[in-house]
Amino acid sequence: TGGVASGPVSFMKIFNTATEQVKQGGTRRGANMAILRIDHPDIMEFIHCKKNNRELNNFNISVAVTDAFMEAVKKDTNYDLIDPRDGKKVGELNARDVYTALVRQAWENGDPGIVFIDRVNNDNPTPELGQIESTNPCGEQPLLPMEACNLGSINLSKFVMENGGGPVIDWEGLKETVWYAVRFLDDTIDVSKYPLSEIDEMVKGNRKIGLGVMGFADMLYQLRIPYNSDTALEMAEQVMAFIQRESHEASKKLAEERGPFKNFEKSIFKDQEGCVYRNATVTTIAPTGTLSIIAGCSSGIEPLFALSFVRNVMDNDKLLEVNPHFEKVAKERGFYSKELMDIIARKGTIQSIEEIPEDVRKVFVTAHDISPEWHVRMQAAFQKHTDNAVSKTVNLPRDATVEDVLKVYDLAYELGCKGVTIYRDGSKKNQVLSFADRSEKESGFMTAVKERPETLEGFTTKMVTGYGNLYVTVTExxxxxxxxxxxxxxxxxxxxxxxxxxxxxxxxxxRSGVNVEEIVDQLKGIGGEHPVFQKDGLVLSIPDAIARVLERRYLKDKKSNKRGKREYSLLGETCPECGQTISFEEGCMTCHFCGFTKCS
Structure with a gap:
């Protein structure tokens, strides 16, 4: 018709709405991944498409960054924008300006992530079938059109044993499990039913599998190795190199029994001696949010999100859960008590608890005890020995700067990662909080709605409004x-x-831990039909009067938003299904309490 296409973001909104209507298993929404090349003419609109936290909530988004673009960033030069229809140049942008915009938006709410697309395609086992343009929703499985994921994970915490001289890895047991797992995943390809014949053909043509790990943090606890240490990086490389080697040997053995994958002659292996595989790819570090809960271990290669936490079970009973490896050490060293575990559950970390021995605090670190650099270095250590990619979230503290995010992205590129996702604590402003604040004065407040103590003290204030006398009672x-x-x-x-x-x-x-300043900013300035003057000024409405009571009592020394906020903005994150603390790891929003995950 001669019309002009409205661009990728407009179609993302259509897919987002469709996903909202089609629930997985009748209860959960699906998940989408949108990746746009950095040289696409609509790249700036794409970078900011999730700036409003209430839009495109069924999408993870990442920008496909090229090596040429990163070089242009380094030199602070312009780069070309390419029309994907005909490959012609249609404009140019300053690379450093675009990179800065990308980093700043990621700092604001975690989106977009980055995929180093040239690095992904350098490891594409079947380039004759096409270039890889996208991944699955968590970024760990680069896929050609019509390919599907087939992933599995080994619980590393089950392969630590005592040999008399201390804990060691059971390499023989791990090898046996790797070989069984590769055979199992290959079998899965044949018994699975696919919705389209094209998917069936492509999946069985390449037979890609992705064997990965979970329980890595638990394994380090057992080995008494701090996650944020060079020893942990060495252990990561040693374990993953072993799994990589054995899984490829298992795939070669399967090829002898069953034949190589159908597209072998179109693969990079066809002219390589000793590389006749049953599967085009064999290893992937995938998210294990639900799997790890079932297995009772830490997720993927992520550090533990908390050593102790309270889980709500049926009939509103509360069950204190403590990491078994930490509990074992606490009892052996004589500092275990239920009271201490409660304190740890509130704090989320043991680093400031001096009654716990220093050597224990050094080993039992959690996600937010670890600096961003160690998150990236750990991802890079596993990537060195992984066919596909690694799903990992770099957790940043709430007060992290844009410059901190920039360092993460630069380091991930420098160390050979295929992509990177960051999450700054509390940056998803449209959802309710995880830990209200990690400062000492607020350590008793958690995400979930806090139960009311039997007795509370408070005060009552009378306010004159246009609707009559308003009596506001606040308990504390x-x-x-x-x-x-x-x-x-x-x-x-x-x-x-x-x-x-x-x-x-x-x-x-x-009671959910929302800061009083946020509430005042939301209510103050709301206008009503009958404003009245008081000694402190004009009272516009009942909500405005309530805001004034709270402001007068709790915000004497703070400047609040005089006009009141117009967009909803709450701190932190809770699970949309159970209301408990949610964490961001493996490139995904995951609840360790009920198993909810945004990506599967």
């Missing part, structure tokens, strides 16, 4: 507002009901 817990009860004078049932509803919702937010 540990010096912070915990609940708000609002009642209005003779104003009719509708106004009374709305006032009560506002109080209940504010209470829910406070």
């Amino acid at each position: 817990y540990e010096g912070r507002p915990f609940e708000v009860f609002a009642t209005i004078g003779k104003s009719g049932r509708s106004t009374t009901a709305k006032t009560e509803a506002i109080g209940r919702l504010v209470s829910l937010a406070l």
Whole structure:
């Protein structure tokens, strides 16, 4: 018709809506991955397409960055924008400006990630079938069109044994499991049913499998090796090199029994001696959020998200869960107590608890105890011995800067990673919080709605509004507002009901750990039909009056937003299914309490 296409982002919104309607297994949404080349004319729109945290929530997005672009960034020069239809140049941008925009947006809310696409294609086993343009939703499995994932993970924590001189790795047991796993994954290809004949043909033509690991952090705990150490990096390379070698030997053995993959003659292996494989690729480090919960081990190659936490079970019973390796050491060393485990569950780390021996604190580190550099170096260590890619999240503290994110991206490229995903704590502003704040004064507040103690102290303030006298009662817990009860004078049932509803919702937010400043910014400035003057100025409405009470009591020394916020902005993250603390790891949002994951 001569019309102009509206661009990739507009079609992403259509797919996002469709995904929202099609639930996986009747309960969970699906997940999409959108990757756009850095030289696409719409790259700037794509980089900022998830700036509003309420849009494209069923998509992970990454930018496919080329080596030429990274070189242009280094030299601070322009690079070409290419029309994907005809391959012609249609414009140019300054590489460093685009890279800075990408990094800043990732700092704001974790999206987009980066895929080093040339590095991915350098390891493409079947280039005659086409170039790889995208990956699965968590980024660890580069795929050609119509290919599918076939992934499995070995629990490394099961392969540590005592030999009299201390804990060591059971290499023979690990080898046996690797060989069984490769055979199992290859069998899975033949028994699986695929929705399209084209998918069936491509999957069986290349027979890609991805054998990976989980429980790596638990293995390090057992070996008494700190995650953030050179020894841990050496162990990562040693273990993954062993798995890589044995899995390829197992695939060669299968090729002798069953024949190589159908597209072998179109692969990079056809002219290589001793490289007749059953599978085009064999190893992948995939997310194991749900698998690791079932197996009772740490996720993938990620550090543990917490050593101790409280899990809600049926009938609202609370079950304290402690990492078994930490619990064993705590009991052996004589510092275990339920009270201490409760403290650790609130803090999320043991690094500041001096009653725990220093050598134990050094070994039992968790995700946010580890600097971003160690996250990247660990990913690179596993990538050296992995056919496909590694799913890993680089966790950053809330106060990390844009410059910190830039260092992560640069280091990932320098060390040979195929991509990188970062998550800055608390940067997903449209969701409720994980730990309300990791400062000492707020360590008692968790993500989930806090139960009300039997007795609380508080205060009541009278405010004159255009609807009558408003009585605002605020109860406090540990010096912070915990609940708000609002009642209005003779104003009719509708106004009374709305006032009560506002109080209940504010209470829910406070009990969920939302900062009082955020609540004040949301309520202050909301206009009503009957504003009235008071000695402190104009009271616009009932919510505005409640905000003034909270502000006067708790924000005396802080400047709040005078106009009130217009967009919803809460701290941190909770699971949308169970309301518990959610963590970002392996390139994905994962709940260790109920098994929810955003990517599968």
